[in-house]
Amino acid sequence: MAIPRFWREIPSRYNLVGSKCGNCGALDFPPRIVCPRCGRKSVGRMERMKLSGRGKVVTFTIVHDAPKAFDMLKPYVLAIVETDEGVRMTSTIIDVDPAEVKIGMPVESAFRKLGEEGEAGIIHYGYKFRPA
Amino acid sequence: MRSVSVIGVGETQFGELWDKSFRELGIEAGLRAIQDAKIAAENLDAIYVGNMSAGKFIDQEHVASLVADYSGLADQHLPTIRVEGGGACGAIAIHQADVGDVEANEILSSTTDQEWESVFGATFAGLYAMMARRHMFEHGTTREQLAAVAVKNHKHGALNPNAQFQKEITMDMVLGAPRVAEPLGLFDCAPLSDGAGALVLCASDRARKFTDTPIDLIGTGHASDFIAVHDRRDLTTIDATVIAGKRAFHAARKTPNDVKVAEVHDNFTISEVMAIEDLRFVPKGKGGFATEDGETALNARVSVNTSGGLKARGYPVGATGVAQAVEIVRQLRGEVGKRQVSGAEVGLTHTLGGTGGTAVVHLFARGD
Numbered sequence: 379m380a381i382p383r384f385w386r387e388i389p390s391r392y393n394l395v396g397s398k399c400g401n402c403g404a405l406d407f408p409p410r411i412v413c414p415r416c417g418r419k420s421v422g423r424m425e426r427m428k429l430s431g432r433g434k435v436v437t438f439t440i441v442h443d444a445p446k447a448f449d450m451l452k453p454y455v456l457a458i459v460e461t462d463e464g465v466r467m468t469s470t471i472i473d474v475d476p477a478e479v480k481i482g483m484p485v486e487s488a489f490r491k492l493g494e495e496g497e498a499g500i501i502h503y504g505y506k507f508r509p510a
Numbered sequence: 511m512r513s514v515s516v517i518g519v520g521e522t523q524f525g526e527l528w529d530k531s532f533r534e535l536g537i538e539a540g541l542r543a544i545q546d547a548k549i550a551a552e553n554l555d556a557i558y559v560g561n562m563s564a565g566k567f568i569d570q571e572h573v574a575s576l577v578a579d580y581s582g583l584a585d586q587h588l589p590t591i592r593v594e595g596g597g598a599c600g601a602i603a604i605h606q607a608d609v610g611d612v613e614a615n616e617i618l619s620s621t622t623d624q625e626w627e628s629v630f631g632a633t634f635a636g637l638y639a640m641m642a643r644r645h646m647f648e649h650g651t652t653r654e655q656l657a658a659v660a661v662k663n664h665k666h667g668a669l670n671p672n673a674q675f676q677k678e679i680t681m682d683m684v685l686g687a688p689r690v691a692e693p694l695g696l697f698d699c700a701p702l703s704d705g706a707g708a709l710v711l712c713a714s715d716r717a718r719k720f721t722d723t724p725i726d727l728i729g730t731g732h733a734s735d736f737i738a739v740h741d742r743r744d745l746t747t748i749d750a751t752v753i754a755g756k757r758a759f760h761a762a763r764k765t766p767n768d769v770k771v772a773e774v775h776d777n778f779t780i781s782e783v784m785a786i787e788d789l790r791f792v793p794k795g796k797g798g799f800a801t802e803d804g805e806t807a808l809n810a811r812v813s814v815n816t817s818g819g820l821k822a823r824g825y826p827v828g829a830t831g832v833a834q835a836v837e838i839v840r841q842l843r844g845e846v847g848k849r850q851v852s853g854a855e856v857g858l859t860h861t862l863g864g865t866g867g868t869a870v871v872h873l874f875a876r877g878d
Contacts, residue, residue, distance in 0.1 A: 383625065384629075387625060408625075408626060414736075436644070436740075436745065437640040437641070437643045437644040437647070437745055438640060438643060439636050439639035439640050439642075439643060439691040439692055439693075439694075440689070440691065440692040441631065441633055441635075441636045441639075441691045442688070442689045442690055442691065442692070443633065443635065443688075443689075443690045443691065444631065444633060445633065448631050451631070453689075454631060456630075456631055456632055456633075456636045456639075456640065456691070457640070458640055458739065458740045458745070466740040466741065467626070467740055468626065468627050468630055468632050468637075468738065468739070468740050469630040469631070470630060470631050481643070481644075481647050492629060492630065492631075493629065502629065504629070504630070506630075
């Protein structure tokens with residue numbers, strides 16, 4: 379992934395910054411310019427908002443066949459997490475025995491290395507989740 | 511939508527076709543369709559090419575003109591249009607084509623959300639596996655029910671001489687296969703295949719000039735949804751399928767009960783389970799149970815994936831929708847031999863792009 383494509387998203391990847399619609403109050407992550415529920419009524423009224431990082435596992439899988447960049451992590455737990463604010467996102471669950479992961483399990487975000495651009499390129503950081 | 515009929519179909523073998531190039535595959539399927547329709551170059555009005563990723567995989571864009579050129583049609587100066595929509599390219603091409611030859615070619619996938627799914631380690635199988643896990647949690651679907659989809663589709667594929675895998679498999683083979691993304695294993699996943707399919711479409715009022723068995727395209731529906739799985743309303747439903755299905759059935763003035771043969775997008779076993787629910791062949795949550803009970807087997811209540819589906823016929827990504835339509839047209843003409851569904855009057859194709867960010871449904875019926 380090209381450097382600007384990652385760099386642009388740093389506030390959300392590092393600090394879980396999403397958006398709140400000034401019209402209906404619903405939250406989105408990553409931040410959106412237009413609220414999917416309100417359409418044009420929301421334009422110009424989308425405020426930035428930091429999420430707590432606490433939530434629950436909605437669903438998960440244990441990935442055994444992974445892209446080369448994730449080879450060292452195999453097998454790893456990939457999950458959709460719903461935060462306490464009701465926003466969903468996809469990431470991995472770390473610091474856990476994969477056999478212990480359950481739907482509904484409480485988790486919290488953790489700042490971790492996500493990947494790197496080859497051996498000499500920049501390192502990507504962002505959120506993963508661990509049992510809370 | 512104007513009234514359109516299929517007057518010719520063609521497809522290639524599906525599988526790992528190392529000896530054939532992109533253009534050879536497209537042209538092979540296209541020429542078979544044109545021969546099947548018994549038409550000449552002068553009869554064509556336009557070419558629609560459904561293709562995903564030619565730019566990424568073979569560094570070739572502008573593929574619609576390329577296919578026309580290498581089909582010997584450059585002198586006809588036809589309008590050529592390339593359509594892209596993940597795995598649903600070919601199906602969208604049919605949706606777009608009023609009158610014309612529709613061709614589609616193979617390739618692979620970057621159809622998920624790269625910035626908010628893939629970078630965090632989400633694989634294509636992993637995203638479907640998370641839908642499967644949730645489906646099991648909410649609806650009581652079992653691992654064996656998912657496996658039953660693969661066993662059935664391989665059984666059908668064994669009857670299709672163009673299928674990539676013409677071999678039956680057992681429940682134990684599926685359950686004991688290497689794990690890909692739990693609960694899905696190797697045999698829950700369709701392969702990625704080389705291959706192409708082509709259709710010749712014609713205005714229905716002129717179709718009988720070319721064939722005695724025109725197959726009418728009686729309804730189509732095309733819908734999109736949030737591209738990332740985690741943003742969807744319900745993780746066990748592909749809403750794009752629900753909406754595309756409703757649109758197609760409404761346009762055709764038919765109901766799911768009228769459909770006796772269907773090709774649905776089984777890129778993973780869970781996908782077929784959700785598809786037969788979302789298309790209303792069975793109630794929500796009952797897709798696995800219905801499959802296990804044989805309700806979707808050949809000549810059962812509704813025969814699903816008689817070609818072998820993506821699982822056994824093969825998954826020529828962008829060409830999938832056209833390959834599915836080729837099977838349905840042949841079923842409705844009554845020319846598929848051992849895998850023939852008896853008395854099929856109405857058939858359906860269902861094609862997904864990505865994890866359900868796009869879905870396309872077509873309904874076909876005998877023209878007589």
